[in-house]
Amino acid sequence: MIKLFFLLPVIMCAIWWWYLDNRGYNLKEGLKGFIYILTFNAVLIVFLVMMIWLTH
Numbered sequence: 145m146i147k148l149f150f151l152l153p154v155i156m157c158a159i160w161w162w163y164l165d166n167r168g169y170n171l172k173e174g175l176k177g178f179i180y181i182l183t184f185n186a187v188l189i190v191f192l193v194m195m196i197w198l199t200h
Contacts, residue, residue, distance in 0.1 A: 149192070153185035 160181060164174040171178075 149189050152188070153182055156181045156185065 157178060160174060160177050161171070164171065164177075
């Protein structure tokens with residue numbers, strides 16, 4: 145499962161990029177969204193890894 149943690153931010157960024165493209169925005173206008181996605185996923189992954197480490 146740990147091997148697949150990198151897929152979560154990749155999928156979420158791809159969905160955000162698709163949304164921006166469909167609405168006519170460029171990547172610079174959606175940069176704040178990418179930062180939020182990457183920050184959220186970093187916190188989530190750290191939490192999940194800590195839970196796996198603590199319960200192992």
